Amino acid sequence: MLTLARKTALACGVALVATPALAEEVNLYSYRQPELIQPLADAFTKETGITVNIAFLDKGMVERLKAEGARSPADLVLTVDIARLAAVVDAGVTEAITDPTLAAKVPAAYHDPDGQWWALTTRARIVYASKDRVADGEVTTYEDLADPKWKGRICTRSGMHPYNVALTAAYLYHHGEEATKTWLEALKSNLARKPQGNDRAQVKAIWAGECDISLGNTYYMGEMLEDPEQTEWANSVRIVFPTFEGGGTHVNISGIALTKASPNRENAIKFMDFLVSPEAQGIYAAANHEYPIAEGSEPSELVKGWGSFTPDDVNLAELAKLRPAALKLMEQVDFDG
Incomplete structure (x- = not known):
């Protein structure tokens, strides 16, 4: 004969088993x-x-x-x-x-x-450009970032961060290994400082005059505009939608x-x-x-106000396959060093 305690425990057990099947x-x-x-x-x-x-x-x-x-x-x-x-x-x-x-x-x-x-x-991986120090049309492609005119003028977060690895994988898809390595070396030589911080930190650096352009995701503009402490940073830059030569915006x-x-x-x-x-x-x-x-x-x-762009049409699954090779190239050029 079941005791009251056993009956209660059994009833609870049945309820626990039955609940997941009935739960919407x-x-x-x-x-x-x-x-x-x-x-x-x-x-x-x-x-x-x-x-x-x-x-x-x-x-x-x-x-x-x-x-x-x-x-x-x-x-x-x-x-x-x-x-x-x-x-x-x-x-x-x-x-x-x-x-x-x-x-x-x-x-x-x-x-x-x-x-x-x-x-x-x-979200697009774009260029944040100083409204005061970068003219319209001065940067239009990701390839432009390797131009020596940007020496000491670019800020970015770590090259090993997934956002930058994905961009590098896209560059690798369009241009191959040798050209991508050359591009990374040139981009590194154009940096104003060692890669650090997040995407918003790069915009703050532009606002502070430490660099003139940076890499970042579009949605950070919205986040900065919602933060009273960061609105001034956001208002110091404009969004530029670079493209790959022969492709679209990453x-x-x-x-x-x-x-x-x-x-x-x-x-x-x-x-x-x-x-x-x-x-x-x-x-x-x-x-x-x-x-x-x-x-x-x-x-x-708000997002419409940033302008329109043509997305790169490569299937992102292809970029995922290239991620290990992109990481390897980042390490070879010692991008964060």
């Missing part, structure tokens, strides 16, 4: 801060009744997913930069999906050919992938489909000052 939810591991994702989650829940649980992981996402294995509660991973997406896929913790909504909304250049990851928004992405262990697979795919809807694209792109990916979606008025 989806679990998201996010590299981006929850406050940037929460408006999307709220809109999805309002439309479908499905709750989105967000776990913010500043680092160690791949390690955590591998450690959890088949018991992972994560349905989806959302991260930024093609290198980070590729790392999740390479770890073997994602599942390829063929979904008609995603295929119709996301251009071919911005999703994995096998469906392992799908882009949600793009872009990177934020993207999402379905996990292999997803316990709420159907709900997860519903959320992915929602994320490329006009409503979600508008919410997400505005919150992050990025460019929406889906056809028919528009960037915010």
Whole structure:
């Protein structure tokens, strides 16, 4: 005969087992801060009744997913930069999906050919140029950054950072190994200081007169304009959209992938489909000052004000493959040294 305590424990155990199967939810591991994702989650829940649980992981996402294995509660991973997406896929913790909504909304250049990851928004890797010391049209291509006229005038963050590695991989794609190494050596010789800080720190250096141009992502302009302490930095520069000779402006992405262990697979795919809807694209792109990916979606008025550009059309999966070679070249030229 079961004691009351045993009956209670058994009842609780049954409830715990049954709950995941009945719960209308989806679990998201996010590299981006929850406050940037929460408006999307709220809109999805309002439309479908499905709750989105967000776990913010500043680092160690791949390690955590591998450690959890088949018991992972994560349905989806959302991260930024093609290198980070590729790392999740390479770890073997994602599942390829063929979904008609995603295929119709996301251009071919911005999703994995096998469906392992799908882009949600793009950001351009651009030049921030001093309004006072750099004339219009003085820099138009990434190749221009190697021109000796920029000696002592360029600032950038570490060459080993994923954003700069991705740009180097794109240069490698367009020009090959020898030309890319020569370009990196020339770019390094044009630096005003040793690579340091983040993209906003480079704009601050322009404002302070330490350099005249810098490499950075577009969305940092929006972030600086929202910060009273950084607005003056932002107003000291303008955005220039360089292109590769024979190509377009280098872009990177934020993207999402379905996990292999997803316990709420159907709900997860519903959320992915929602994320490329006009409503979600508008919410997400505005919150992050990025460019929406889906056809028919528009960037915010602030982002529109930065000007238009033609994105480079190389599939980002190709750049992910070139990342090891790009890192090797950075090391060979001792870019951060």
